Structures are given as structure tokens and as C-alpha cells.
Amino acid sequence: MVVGTRLGDSEEVLALARPVEVGHELRARDLREISIVADNGLPALAARSRSSVEGRPVAYSLPAGALLTETVVGEARVPPRGAGIVAIGLKAGQFPPGLQSGNRVTVVMTAREPGSTASTAASSTSWSATVIAVGKPPNEQTTVASLQMDAAAARQLATAREGEVTVVIVNGGRT
Numbered sequence: 018m019v020v021g022t023r024l025g026d027s028e029e030v031l032a033l034a035r036p037v038e039v040g041h042e043l044r045a046r047d048l049r050e051i052s053i054v055a056d057n058g059l060p061a062l063a064a065r066s067r068s069s070v071e072g073r074p075v076a077y078s079l080p081a082g083a084l085l086t087e088t089v090v091g092e093a094r095v096p097p098r099g100a101g102i103v104a105i106g107l108k109a110g111q112f113p114p115g116l117q118s119g120n121r122v123t124v125v126m127t128a129r130e131p132g133s134t135a136s137t138a139a140s141s142t143s144w145s146a147t148v149i150a151v152g153k154p155p156n157e158q159t160t161v162a163s164l165q166m167d168a169a170a171a172r173q174l175a176t177a178r179e180g181e182v183t184v185v186i187v188n189g190g191r192t
Contacts (some may be wrong), residue, residue: 022122022159024120026054026055026056027052027053027054027055027091028052028053028055028064028143029050029051029052029064029065029167030050030051030052030053030059030061030062030064030084030085031048031049031061031062031063031064031066031067031070031084031085032048032049032050032051032082032083032084032085033047033048033049033079033080033082033085034046034048034049034079034081035081036046036078036079036080036081037075037078037079038075038078038092039063039074039075039076039077039078039093039095040075041072041074041075042072042073042074043059043070043071043073043074043075043090044071044072044105045067045071045143048067048070048071048085050064050067051084053084053106056096059084060086060087060088061084061085061086061088062084062085062086062087062090062113070090071093073090073165074092075089075090075091075165076088076090076091076092076093076094076095076121077089077090077095077174082084083155088176090138090156091191095165096150096168097166098165099168100165100167100168100169100171101165101166101167101168101169101170101172102149102163102164102165102171102172102192103163103164103171103174103175104161104162104163104164105124105161105164105174105182105184106159106160106161107159107160107161107162107182107184108158108159110132111180111182111183111184112160112162112183112184113144113184113185113186115186116121116148116160116162117148117151118148118149118150118151119147120147120148120150121145121146121147121148121183121186121187121188122145122146122147122148122184122185122186122187122188123143123144123145123146123187124143124145124146124152124166124174124182124183124184124185125141125142125143125182125183125184125185126142126143126162126173126174126180126182127140127141127181127182127183128141128142128177128179128181129142134155142173144165144166144167144170144174145147145166145168145187146165146166147166148149148162148163148164149163149164149165150162151163152162162184164184164186
């Protein structure tokens, strides 16, 4: 009887009808109403707040079905303060084949002096990062990895020339 009573106490809340990317302004087609158990402790936005949510951006990239809360609706919160996201082009051999979003990695940039050979010592710099996304544009041989890391490191990595970067998945694997 208690279970039956609890199932009857539900409320309509807002959820995403489709995946959205950070900064996307919510439209009616992005939203759906779902019933959840009332007083479950989730800070989901009530369905009656739909009109105040439409037109507002999302603070994070979210999958379809995600419940909307005040913390996920608003200005972008990615990357966090002091961090940056940099995209790097990688060819086969510059990253492990299993590289995926969420991997913790070390990024190594090896800069060779003009005119040097592969056997000539080169300077290298490395940073820790988290993989945000991995994709391969159609008809391209380059894989693009988006990495979240310290903002200064992201700016420095953005100056790397083709072939100077290698990505290593480190212990800890996924975040």
C-alpha cells in the first residue's frame, strides 16, 4: 500500500528531448515533460517553468533524457575557470586507438629545431589533460581531439606544428 501511495505522488519536470551542446539556446523542440516521484530530492525544474527556460543557453553539453536543473541552464560553465579547451589534429601513431572522451592523458609536444634530424635531441614539454571529445571529420586522415587543460598550457599547445604532439593515456583512465 505504501508503494502504491508513493507511485501516485509524482510531479511533471523538464528533461531534454534530444542531446544539446554547451551554449545551445533551448527551444520547445528540445524539451519534454516527464513524471518523477515527488520529493525525491532531485532539483529538477518543474514543467510549469518551461516558458522561463526556453531561449536560455545550457551550461554543459548534455544527452537526451537529462533532467533540467538551475545548474545546467545558464551561461557556459565549461571549461571551468583557469582551464581551456584546445583542439589538436592527430594522425595514426600520435595517439592510442582507444582514445575517447573522458580519458586522462599526458600530452607531449616535441619541438625540433629547423634542419634537425630525427636522431637530433629535441626539447619536449608535457601537460596533463582530459579528453572532452574525439572525432574524425569525413574524408580526413586526421583525428581531432578536444582536450581540457590548464588555460596557459592550452594556449601553448595551440602553437604546436603538425606532427609535434603525441597523446598518452595515463593511469586513472577515465574521469
